[in-house]
Amino acid sequence: GAVVSQHPSRVICKSGTSVKIECRSLDFQATTMFWYRQFPKQSLMLMATSNEGSKATYEQGVEKDKFLINHASLTLSTLTVTSAHPEDSSFYICSARGWTSGINEQFFGPGTRLTVL
Amino acid sequence: AQSVAQPEDQVNVAEGNPLTVKCTYSVSGNPYLFWYVQYPNRGLQFLLKYITGDNLVKGSYGFEAEFNKSQTSFHLKKPSALVSDSALYFCAVRANAGNNRKLIWGLGTSLAVNP
Numbered sequence: 283g284a285v286v287s288q289h290p291s292r293v294i295c296k297s298g299t300s301v302k303i304e305c306r307s308l309d310f311q312a313t314t315m316f317w318y319r320q321f322p323k324q325s326l327m328l329m330a331t332s333n334e335g336s337k338a339t340y341e342q343g344v345e346k347d348k349f350l351i352n353h354a355s356l357t358l359s360t361l362t363v364t365s366a367h368p369e370d371s372s373f374y375i376c377s378a379r380g381w382t383s384g385i386n387e388q389f390f391g392p393g394t395r396l397t398v399l
Numbered sequence: 400a401q402s403v404a405q406p407e408d409q410v411n412v413a414e415g416n417p418l419t420v421k422c423t424y425s426v427s428g429n430p431y432l433f434w435y436v437q438y439p440n441r442g443l444q445f446l447l448k449y450i451t452g453d454n455l456v457k458g459s460y461g462f463e464a465e466f467n468k469s470q471t472s473f474h475l476k477k478p479s480a481l482v483s484d485s486a487l488y489f490c491a492v493r494a495n496a497g498n499n500r501k502l503i504w505g506l507g508t509s510l511a512v513n514p
Contacts, residue, residue, distance in 0.1 A: 392441055
């Protein structure tokens with residue numbers, strides 16, 4: 283089946299620094315990528331949707347200048363948390379949608395645990 | 400407005416017993432319905448989906464779900480639970496037409512299978 287990878291799986295950083303998370307579709311071309319945030323024991327919250335080569339569409343309440351999303355190719359999207367603060371600590375999950383085996387489907391990465399000290 | 404409800408925060412079941420995790424939805428038109436499982440500190444794993452056709456959908460790890468249009472439900476079931484099934488389960492729905500085709504997520508149900 284289709285695979286989506288995320289790197290790093292876990293990151294700890296100091297307050298005020300920026301952190302970049304990579305999301306790759308390994309065996310299919312992702313026309314659309316999604317970034318989610320998940321708080322402990324809660325559901326996924328969609329942060330933004332990005333289509334390759336165009337600007338990301340952010341959900342209401344998500345700061346686009348703080349969460350920079352780049353979808354430069356059909357297999358790679360990055361989320362950069364700029365000037366991270368402790369309240370940004372969370373589990374970030376990317377998802378990629380594309381055609382694989384004749385089906386347009388959405389697949390999820392394993393997630394990145396961000397801890398801001 | 401589109402929505403998904405998982406009415407139970409937690410479900411407890413003894414190993415070997417059948418399990419049901421409930422999901423109801425509200426969406427315009429015909430829905431695409433999904434179940435995902437999440438193990439601790441892991442991403443989501445796809446279990447099964449309903450797009451069209453047979454109302455009973457079989458998925459991974461012995462799970463199945465039944466689409467009930469009249470009750471707008473898509474409950475997840477397994478005939479015999481395993482301790483290793485203990486995880487967080489999410490139901491999701493997406494409209495199959497229109498401009499808003501994002502996945503709408505339930506809040507999740509924590510399943511605990513006791514030995």
